[in-house]
Each structure stands twice: as structure tokens, then as C-alpha cells.
Amino acid sequence: MSEAAAPSEETTIRDAGIVSRSIAAGIDFGVVIGLMGIGYLSMAIILFAVDFREFRFPEVMWIFTASGFFVTAVLYLFVCWAVTGRTVGYAFLGLRLANAAGDDVPVVRILPRAAFCVVFPFGLAWVVLSPKRKSLQDIVLRTRVVFAD
Template identity: 45%
Template sequence: MTAPTPHSALGQTEQRPAGIVTRSLAAGIDLAVVIVVCSVAYLGLALARLAWAPTSFTWPDVPFLASVAFAFAFAVLYLTIGWVTTGRSYGGYVMGLRVLTNGHRMLRWAQSFLRAVFCVFFPVGLAWVIFSPKRRSLQDVVLRTTVVYDWHVVADS
């Protein structure tokens, strides 16, 4: 069997929808990735200031809203790229999850971006998984996606 192309249907056995615990753990891992990247960016800014003027160095005073905007923008970019390329963020990879369309196809750029925006700005939508018979979040319902258990790693061709 050859590896599927990024936008073809995944030719594997039936995949079960992921539950709230696994999806919450994956989201927590993704949040940790965003926090680490934002922290490294801040330290990089501080290092640049130190290198530029070592005798008058002070820690950067980044406005709170700028920090939040950077974190949200990075989170949306990070999730969009992960979902459109492999169907997984790092949290999804660790927890064995994949985001697909309802037709079990890979997401395209627009759908992936909209889902990322929805997940970052309305994370409580994940709680709908508890009430949904098909284990779908509000993001999944609105954007016609599903999150499935999928430990299969698609080999690079």
C-alpha cells in the first residue's frame, strides 16, 4: 500500500472518534508548546537587546496585549500548519490523534485555518465532545471535521 497524498482519503481501517480526555491532553500539550515558543521568543528578544547594548541592558517590557496577540497568532499558525500537512499538531501526534474532514480526508488550508481560529479563540467548544454521540466538538460540528484515534504515521514520499 502506498502512502496517501495529503488530500486523499486515508486508506486505513475504520478510525474511532477521539474522546474528551485524549483530546484535552493533546490540547494541553499544544498549549505547552505555545508557552515554550513564546518564552523562547521573549528570551531571544532579551538576548538581542543584551547583544545590542550590553552596558544599558534591561529586560524587555512587552505590553500584555502584544504578548497575548503573539501567542494567539502563533497558536493559530502552529495548528493550521500541523492540521493541513499531517492532520496532527504535536499534541495530536503524542496522543495518536488526527484531524480529518467528515469524509475522512485531510483538511485544506482554509478549513484548517478556520478550525485553528475557532479552537484558539473558543477552546470551551471542546467540551461539546462530552455531550455529542459522535464525540464531536463545536468546532467539529460547525466546520465538518472529526478527530480520530490514528497511530498510523504517514511515511514521507
């Protein structure tokens, strides 16, 4: 009698490709825009509560919007990756951030990666050319995006 082949104890870690990573990035972009909208509406509600008779929606200069987006996006990515290794987009698609060995990324590399992803989002396009499905951010900071177990 032949024995059935036992499943391998070794699990393979699959790197995420451009499609899943792009969709996750789009979801995360929407989350950041939503967070900024919540911040703006919160400010408007506070101003309304302080003096409702003279209330006007606050006007925001473009530089505060651009810098606000940068700060919000970097903090969002940093907190999500530091706490769970996933953002909302990553969780939706079953992805997580990992180091080269597939383990959790050290916190000291998460903040630079978050900033790099926000400043240079087109680094993600390198995934298409990379045989190991790595973005420029992954190459520079020795990280990878994998499908979660």
C-alpha cells in the same frame, strides 16, 4: 475443515474522546507557551548583543502578550494541521485531524478551525455531549479528530 476468518480489509475510524483531546490540547498549550518564551528570550538576546552595558529585559504589555498568544497559537495549529494533520499533542496521543470522511482536511478549512479553537477553546467540551464525539469546531467546519492508523 473450517477456514479461519480473514481479517476485514475495511478499517474502522475511531473518533477521539474528551480525555485524549483534552490532554493533546494541554500539550499544545504548553508548546505555544514555550514558543512564546523562546521568542521573548530571543528578543532579549538580541537586545543584549546590541548593547550589553545598558541591557534590561524587555517589558511587554499585556495586550501584546494576549495578541501574541493568539497569533502564535493560530499559526502553530495551522502549520501543524496543514503539513501533517497533527500537532505535537496529537502526535503524542496518536490523533490526527480529518474531514467527515476520515481524509485530510482541505487547507481552506484549517485556518478557520485553528482560529475557532483558540478563540473558543470551550467548544471542545461539546465532545462530552455529542454522540459522535464532535466538538463545536468539528460540527461547524465538518471536521473530526480521529485515532491515526
